[in-house]
Structures are given as structure tokens and as C-alpha cells.
Amino acid sequence: MTEFWTEIYNFAQTTTTRIGIKLLTDYGQLEPDFKADGSLVTQADKWADREIQNAIYDHFPSHDVLTEEGSHVFSGAEWCWVIDPIDGTTNFTRGIPIWGISLGLVYQGMPIFGYVHFPNINQSFHGYWYGNSQSDRANGAFLNNIPIHTSKDNPSNNHFFNICARSTAILQSPIPCKIRMLGVTTYDFLSVANGAALGGVESTPKVWDLAAVWSIVQAAGGVFVNLGEEVPFPLQAGEDYGDRSYPTLVVSRPELISTFKPLVEFLGKR
Structure with missing residues (x-):
């Protein structure tokens, strides 16, 4: 270092x-x-x-x-x-x-x-x-x-997927894991980074919810999937980020994007 x-x-x-x-x-x-x-x-x-x-x-x-x-x-x-x-x-x-x-x-x-x-x-x-x-x-x-590293496991009823309070509509979808709601955006995504969960979704995170975990999750092997029309990074000079939300899915490895994204992508269209 x-x-x-x-x-x-x-x-x-x-x-x-x-x-x-x-x-x-x-x-x-x-x-x-x-x-x-x-x-x-x-x-x-x-x-x-x-x-x-x-x-x-x-x-x-x-x-x-x-x-x-x-x-x-x-x-x-x-x-x-x-x-x-x-x-x-x-x-x-x-x-x-x-x-x-x-x-x-x-x-x-x-x-x-x-x-x-x-x-x-x-x-x-x-x-x-x-x-x-x-x-x-x-x-x-x-x-x-x-x-730490993300999990290489396949989804099952013995694995976790994290959601936020504003994304409970996905409970009507066949999520192939146990659902957890921890109440903290960073911890939702960091639990993917350390292998505790296979994925997580947040429907309204701001850039200050994402900036720190962006580095940690990807360095651990995880993948960010933007569900909205705008991407959070790179930040643009002169832009006000106070009222901008970025619906985001995080998964433990690229192969799981096709498993989870179809179940949560509607959150980016609301």
C-alpha cells in the first residue's frame, strides 16, 4: 500500500x-x-x-x-x-x-x-x-x-436476499432465497460483499448510500446492476444529487443477474 x-x-x-x-x-x-x-x-x-x-x-x-x-x-x-x-x-x-x-x-x-x-x-x-x-x-x-469475497453458491431457501422497505412489492415474486430487511442500505449490500447474502435490492438509494459500498462490493467480486434510466457514477460537475435516487440491484456474481434482475427490474420503472 x-x-x-x-x-x-x-x-x-x-x-x-x-x-x-x-x-x-x-x-x-x-x-x-x-x-x-x-x-x-x-x-x-x-x-x-x-x-x-x-x-x-x-x-x-x-x-x-x-x-x-x-x-x-x-x-x-x-x-x-x-x-x-x-x-x-x-x-x-x-x-x-x-x-x-x-x-x-x-x-x-x-x-x-x-x-x-x-x-x-x-x-x-x-x-x-x-x-x-x-x-x-x-x-x-x-x-x-x-x-472478504462474495459467495459462489447458487440460490436456495438457505440463502439470503435483502430488500428495503420501499421494495416489498417484490415479495409477490418467486425470489429463490429467504428475504431479509435490515434497514440500512450499506449493510444490505455489504452483506453481499462478505458472502452472507447472494443479493440485495434498494429502490431509492442516493449517491451517499452507494459511494462507499461501490468500491467494497465490486472488489469483493459483487456486481452492481442499475435498474433506472440514470447511473449514479461518474458524478457530474454542477449536478445537484439531493433528490436523485438510483434503484440498484447487487448480486454476488455476474451469473446471478439473470436470476434476480427480472424479479426486481420493475422497481426502476416506478
Whole structure:
């Protein structure tokens, strides 16, 4: 690992650990407010957002930030962090332990590094993704610094497929796995990366839900399938991503696209 990537990793680890320790004191204790889109936000979300932004600007003054609770406009900066200070705010407010802090690093509009820390369950995922090119930089995905890979299994009633609350209509489809609803976009997709699930679908994820896991899932062997007309990446300079959703399917390997996509692709047409 080069000195630059060591610095990136250490920053992400240190920052999310520090933020997570404070958030654990607020976990299950705060009353949320409603945002314009109906999602929840707490003072903890806003505090964590400010803390992460300030840390980024202090350590990487040439980098920009795009965040759920702050600026939604991509400036076109060569390096940009896309952050979700608490992914799974509903779980966080209701005392359900799966929620995380998500940091994605974007280079020229494309995610190439992701770090997601889940304080309550003591799991930290990170990964590097340089695409399928013959790069001298190695792709890699890790859980608590141990390499992870997607499952090579075939679907069965003993395997999992994750859905979100807005995609329950697919329960009428013959999904060839057990269904799970975890309530956290990043964890839905990361459970595919570490082999716990064979696939997952989210009907309304935003770029800050996808930026970190984009690198980790693909480095682990997983595949993103865009179900809508627009693709989330590369980010486009001057675009406001605040109200844009990207219906997304993730599967553990390319061969499963034909199994799951026909059952969920209607979510991209609603």
C-alpha cells in the first residue's frame, strides 16, 4: 500500500472510530425530525456530518465533500468524499444496532475507496476498486482488515436476499432465497460483499448510500446492476444529487443477474 493510501485508510478508520464512540452515547436516545423527503434526521446526524467535513478539510484541504446532511452539489473536484454520517438513522433512533458511518472517496467522479464503520456491532468494511483494468494497484475488500469475497453458491431457501422497505412489492415474486430487511442500505449490500447474502435490492438509494459500498462490493467480486434510466457514477460537475435516487440491484456474481434482475427490474420503472 502506498503512503497516500495508507493515509486515506488511517484517516477513515480514525475518523469513523472517533465519531462512532460519540454516537454510541446518543444511540436510541434522540427524537428524530422529518426531512422534506420523509426520511429521519437527528442532531447526531448533523453533528457527525459537521465533524466529518471538518476533519476532511483539515487533513485534505484540496478535497471536496458531498454529504447527505450538507452540500448535495458535486463541484467537479478531482478528489471528493461522499459521506453519510449515519446510514440507518431509523435503526439508530429506535435502538436497533445496525447503523453505520459511510465514507466514499471519489476520483474524477468515480468511487475508488470506501470505508463503512458499524459501531454497535464492531464491524468495519473497507475496499479499493480501480476497475477491471490491468492496474498495478490491487483491488481488495476487507472486513475488520480480513479479506472478504462474495459467495459462489447458487440460490436456495438457505440463502439470503435483502430488500428495503420501499421494495416489498417484490415479495409477490418467486425470489429463490429467504428475504431479509435490515434497514440500512450499506449493510444490505455489504452483506453481499462478505458472502452472507447472494443479493440485495434498494429502490431509492442516493449517491451517499452507494459511494462507499461501490468500491467494497465490486472488489469483493459483487456486481452492481442499475435498474433506472440514470447511473449514479461518474458524478457530474454542477449536478445537484439531493433528490436523485438510483434503484440498484447487487448480486454476488455476474451469473446471478439473470436470476434476480427480472424479479426486481420493475422497481426502476416506478
